[in-house]
Amino acid sequence: MSTETAKKPSVLFVCVHNAGRSQMAAAFLTTHGKGQIEVRSAGSQPADKINPSAVEAMAELGIDMSAEVPKVLTTEAVKESDVVITMGCGDECPYFPGKRYEDWVLEDPAGKGVESVRPIRDEIKTRIEGLIDSLIPAAK
Numbered sequence: 001m002s003t004e005t006a007k008k009p010s011v012l013f014v015c016v017h018n019a020g021r022s023q024m025a026a027a028f029l030t031t032h033g034k035g036q037i038e039v040r041s042a043g044s045q046p047a048d049k050i051n052p053s054a055v056e057a058m059a060e061l062g063i064d065m066s067a068e069v070p071k072v073l074t075t076e077a078v079k080e081s082d083v084v085i086t087m088g089c090g091d092e093c094p095y096f097p098g099k100r101y102e103d104w105v106l107e108d109p110a111g112k113g114v115e116s117v118r119p120i121r122d123e124i125k126t127r128i129e130g131l132i133d134s135l136i137p138a139a140k
Contacts, residue, residue: 009135010038012081014093018043018070020051020109021087024121027058027065028128036136042077044093046070047110054109057117061125083135 011029013022018041026041033039047070055066075094078084083100086093088108095101104127109117 008036008038009083010040010081011083011085011131011135012077013039013041013085013087014043014073015087015108016043016045017047017051017110018073019047019049020054020117021104021106021120021124023050023065023068023070024054024058024124025085025087025104025128027063027068028125029131031063032128033132033136037132040077040081042071042073044073046072051109051117053112053114053117054121056114057121060114060118061121083131085131 013025013029015022022041022043026039029037029039050065050068050070058065073093078094078096078099081099083102084093085102085104087104087106104124106123107120109120
């Protein structure tokens with residue numbers, strides 16, 4: 001195998017505030033990708049802190065993202081990623097030819113209680129499982 005084939009795929013999750021959806025997606029991929037995928041997340045207008053309802057919803061599944069902080073989206077993060085998944089940031093994400101782009105239409109958990117965040121969390125989990133299968137077919 002060439003070194004290019006052996007390189008870990010990298011995924012960047014982008015939403016506006018990098019406080020809910022993209023953080024939950026990154027936490028799921030980090031947990032379920034078992035170190036086989038490089039994971040990044042960022043926001044076009046990062047919030048001051050992670051959405052506490054998102055933290056609580058993930059903790060219910062045994063995933064601790066309480067130490068995460070919203071990060072600003074950089075051109076470098078997009079350049080360094082093989083797959084860029086946007087979640088409601090529209091045209092604010094830089095585009096580079098040769099990258100795989102997906103737009104996941106998900107409800108924004110901002111300002112919602114944990115009861116409203118759970119269905120968003122569960123949909124993200126389902127999408128992450130499909131993403132892992134597409135990036136690492138033998139990961140099942």
